[in-house]
Amino acid sequence: MLTSYTVKSKNSDNVWEFKYDLNGNLKAFKVLSGVLSNQQMIWFFRKGNFPVLESVIKTIWIPNLKQNFEITIGEPDLSFEAFWNSYGNKVGKRKETENKWTRLSKAEKLQVLSSIPKYNNYLKHYPKQQKQYPSTYLNQEAYKNDWKI
Known part of the structure; x- marks a missing residue:
């Protein structure tokens, strides 16, 4: 059994995954x-910040790097159902949307799921703009937009 930490940069498209065994030793980095x-x-290797031990992620990274990174413990739910429910606008061709979702990489799925709240906030400020169908949001890669107000 491995514990996963997904580290997503708030300032770039970088997404890293660290996996640790039950003793807290690094088993995989992707x-x-x-x-x-x-x-x-x-920063990682010469300055000694690479989290070889799980305790480094828990005691240093999570408390001190919150402003630059979003750190998720455990495997995030990247199922189509997680996307479908999170997106909320359950219209259009579900099967076509599901097929597109399965073709996305793990990093893209993470990017999609983290962009939905920003997109919803953007739409609150533009009430006349209709929310895209889920399939359109994926096909046009709208999740890559910067949804700042």
Whole structure:
């Protein structure tokens, strides 16, 4: 049994995944989205910030890096149902939307799910704008938009 930590940058498209065994030892590290920059590699490896032990994520990363990173403990629910319920506008062709969802990468699914609250907030400020169908939101990659007001 492995414990997963998904680390998503708030300032870029970087998404990383760290997996630890029951003793808190690092078993896997994956870059799910983006590419480590030279500056990040220096910060990780030369400055000794790479979380080889789970305790580093728990005691240092989570409390101190909240302003720059969103850290999710455990496997996030990336099922189609999670998207469908979170999006809320259950219209259009469900099967077509589900097929598109299954073709997305794990990083894209994370990006979609984290963009929905921003999109909903954006729509609150523009009440005359109709919410996109879920299939349109995925097909047009609207989740990549910066939904700032």
